[in-house]
Amino acid sequence: MKSSLVQIHELNGGYFQASYINPITNKRKRRRFMTKKEAESFRAETEQKLHAQNYGDFLEVPVGILIERHLRDYPQSKLKDRANVFTSFYEEFSKLKLNQVTKVELQKWFERIRGENNYSDKTLSSIRSQINWFFKMLVEERLIEESPLDKIKFKRIAPPRRPRIVLSIDEVNQLLENAKFFSPEGLYPFLSTVAHTGIRRSEALNLTRTDIDFSTRLIHIRKSKNGRERFIVMSPTIESVLKEYLYKNESHVLFQNEHGTKLNSNKELSRLIDKFKAYFPMDKNWGCHSLRHSFAYNFLKKG
Structure with a gap:
């Protein structure tokens, strides 16, 4: 008989506890229910997601943990190619939950680093590709359905920059x-x-x-x-x-x-x-x- 991915235990006081190993953190997660029926319903729903490798609902860690995991598991990743960009990205988003790293927040970050470093659209497009290594791996692992960078585009041929201002x-x-x-x-x-x-x-x-x-x-x-x-x-x-x-x-x-x-x-x-x-x-x-x-x-x- 195949063992269950979610275990149910009866507690003192008539409560029931369901527990399982979070596939992202590898730590045991516990939830308490008033009735056994509620616990079994939770088990069925959770095991369905685990069998389907639909791990998005198990994301309870900050983005920084996912970034560190990404760098450990994918040493070929280009996420750190530009050290200063990686540092800025990590400082900006590492403490957020993954669902908080939205297209809008990423666009704000791109505009900020553009202003700070006078980046062209061509450079930002290259940075987008660098950061997207992280999000593409999350899509492949079914942690997210699509990369929030998919809808952020930069012109490959940037408009002419303003002439340089030189002071005597x-x-x-x-x-x-x-x-x-x-x-x-x-x-x-x-x-x-x-x-x-x-x-x-x-x-x-x-x-x-x-x-x-x-x-x-x-x-x-x-x-x-x-x-x-x-x-x-x-x-x-x-x-x-x-x-x-x-x-x-x-x-x-x-x-x-x-x-x-x-x-x-x-x-x-x-x-x-x-x-x-x-x-x-x-x-x-x-x-x-x-x-x-x-x-x-x-x-x-x-x-």
Whole structure:
């Protein structure tokens, strides 16, 4: 006689308990019922799903557990190909349940990383393929019926990007002087760091006090676009700016908002820059990426 996948036991007080091994977590799951008939009905329904390998109803773990399981069981997966993208995806969704990772939430995430990294549609399409390794495996395992990425598309031939905005040395200096007047403890040290090092906005926002080493005059970039660490030499100008800034601020996070917590790139920083540009308009519609390009251009121009 074939053993039952769901066991039923009578408890004290006349209750009945049904128990089975969750196929996702491999842990025993128990449910209590008032009558044996209710327990048997539950057993029949549950065993039907188990025999059909319809495991979607057994998902009670955060997405992070499923991601770790995916990486363990599918070492050939390309989910971690772009280290910084994988880290962002994991931080965004790991604590959610799988049914909370919807098309809408994924679209919001794509737009956020587009804004933070100036990604083109072509790059986002590549990232979509990378992340879809995870969801395709879930479909094959019958944990979900379809990938939430199936309805998210990006143009393979992206429209022409806006022309790069490059500021002269004088324009950069004037911009920083205005920033020092407008927000001496917030926007000024941040923009100065980007302008004098050429690092990306997201890289600057992830800096901490321990990443700044005045003894070697090096800035340690731990979270870069390609996931690799690197070091940048500080110029005397930015060294002076950061020394003064760190002397006045004791937070572990380097760049903070008015509440003393990490400055958020997608909302707070963009809002602060827009407000600054309204107070001090320029002929050129610059952004953080403009300061990065300007650093490279002016550096090469000086030889």
